[in-house]
Amino acid sequence: MLSDRINRVKPSATLEITAKAKALRAQGREIINFGAGEPDFDTPEHIKEALRKALDEGFIYYTPAAGIPELREAVAEKLERENKISYDPEGEVVITPGAKMALYAAIMALVNPGDEVVIPSPWWVSYVPMVQLADGKPVFVPTYEEDEFRLLSDAVAEKVTRKTKLLILNSPNNPTGAVLSREDLKGIAEVCEDHDIFIISDEIYEYIIYDDAEHVSIASLGNMKERVVTVNGLSKAYSMTGWRVGYAAGPREVIKAMTRLQAHSVSNVTSFVQKAAVAALRGPSDEVERMVKAFDERRRYIVSELRSIPGVSCVMPRGAFYAFANFSAYEKDSFKLANYLLEEAGVAVVPGAAFGEEGEGYIRLSYATSMENIKAGMERIREAMERYPRA
Numbered sequence: 516m517l518s519d520r521i522n523r524v525k526p527s528a529t530l531e532i533t534a535k536a537k538a539l540r541a542q543g544r545e546i547i548n549f550g551a552g553e554p555d556f557d558t559p560e561h562i563k564e565a566l567r568k569a570l571d572e573g574f575i576y577y578t579p580a581a582g583i584p585e586l587r588e589a590v591a592e593k594l595e596r597e598n599k600i601s602y603d604p605e606g607e608v609v610i611t612p613g614a615k616m617a618l619y620a621a622i623m624a625l626v627n628p629g630d631e632v633v634i635p636s637p638w639w640v641s642y643v644p645m646v647q648l649a650d651g652k653p654v655f656v657p658t659y660e661e662d663e664f665r666l667l668s669d670a671v672a673e674k675v676t677r678k679t680k681l682l683i684l685n686s687p688n689n690p691t692g693a694v695l696s697r698e699d700l701k702g703i704a705e706v707c708e709d710h711d712i713f714i715i716s717d718e719i720y721e722y723i724i725y726d727d728a729e730h731v732s733i734a735s736l737g738n739m740k741e742r743v744v745t746v747n748g749l750s751k752a753y754s755m756t757g758w759r760v761g762y763a764a765g766p767r768e769v770i771k772a773m774t775r776l777q778a779h780s781v782s783n784v785t786s787f788v789q790k791a792a793v794a795a796l797r798g799p800s801d802e803v804e805r806m807v808k809a810f811d812e813r814r815r816y817i818v819s820e821l822r823s824i825p826g827v828s829c830v831m832p833r834g835a836f837y838a839f840a841n842f843s844a845y846e847k848d849s850f851k852l853a854n855y856l857l858e859e860a861g862v863a864v865v866p867g868a869a870f871g872e873e874g875e876g877y878i879r880l881s882y883a884t885s886m887e888n889i890k891a892g893m894e895r896i897r898e899a900m901e902r903y904p905r906a
């Protein structure tokens with residue numbers, strides 16, 4: 516009955532663990548959750564206020580499919596000010612229901628059946644299903660702990676064939692926390708120019724960076740703007756995951772195609788949410804800074820705790836809010852390990868293999884949870900690992 520297209524897409528690999536965690540909670544077990552992919556803060560008040568005002572003023576009708584002009588302008592201003600890329604809000608910017616829809620629309624607009632799409636691995640869980648839905652072929656470029664999981668341009672070049680159409684970049688990275696430097700990006704840009712490869716740059720974690728890490732948008736380098744769709748959104752920056760608002764900016768032809776897809780599928784982002792998004796982009800950034808400061812403190816703590824477990828290694832993440840820790844000295848099967856930690860320690864983590872083959876032997880711990888939970892959770896993991904036979 517179902518289409519081949521949808522049959523190619525597997526249910527989320529983490530579903531099983533999530534369902535088990537839920538079942539244990541229902542039995543009264545107290546589970547500490549390191550699985551969350553969203554900030555544990557409230558949306559700043561001025562953004563909520565803008566939403567209420569828009570509702571009270573009756574801003575409840577369809578909007579243009581690309582988004583209200585005011586929000587497209589705010590996005591273009593932000594990209595010019597912070598990312599040093601200049602886009603025309605009239606035709607080069609589209610507002611989407613989350614960065615996720617921007618990624619999906621960009622892939623649907625660019626990928627023909629059989630086109631190869633280069634994806635750095637470990638990869639965020641939705642890239643591959645999206646490429647499969649577009650009948651494209653995912654081609655993986657491994658990244659390694661020894662390189663702090665940075666994507667190396669030589670590794671990209673190795674995977675290029677005549678069929679390579681697209682590269683999906685994600686810096687800061689989920690799940691590894693890697694942040695690509697300007698030099699890294701220049702090397703990658705060169706490979707893409709040489710081989711006429713288009714790039715989708717997923718920059719959803721751009722504000723969540725630490726130490727001396729710098730966020731660089733690949734579209735701002737040289738002539739790259741003509742071959743890059745820059746994707747971003749408000750979910751992580753302003754703790755607005757449930758609001759569903761993101762955006763993409765790029766070459767007119769691609770943005771127009773993405774807008775067409777949106778017009779015939781979801782129409783537009785909720786009207787009053789768009790008004791609130793203007794307030795987010797044009798408003799103060801002190802709450803973002805506060806949130807990043809809290810993440811930073813938790814990051815240092817969780818990584819030092821992980822590293823103090825004999826045999827475990829963990830790269831210090833330079834961005835996002837995940838620690839990607841290597842437990843292969845104990846267990847190569849990350850699903851088995853995640854199940855063990857859930858059942859024996861009452862701690863929910865995401866198995867590394869959920870992010871592709873290169874993630875095997877690792878687990879992802881989100882530190883978007885309170886310091887109190889992190890302390891208790893790490894104590895439980897340490898105790899559980901003391902009882903686990905080393906491989």
Ligand SMILES: Cc1ncc(COP(=O)(O)O)c(C=O)c1O
Pocket residue numbers: 552612613614615616639685688689717719747748749750756760761
């Ligand atoms: C790397 C990455 N890209 C995109 C998204 C989707 O974000 P949004 O809520 O804006 O759709 C996520 C959310 O977890 C993410 O981790």
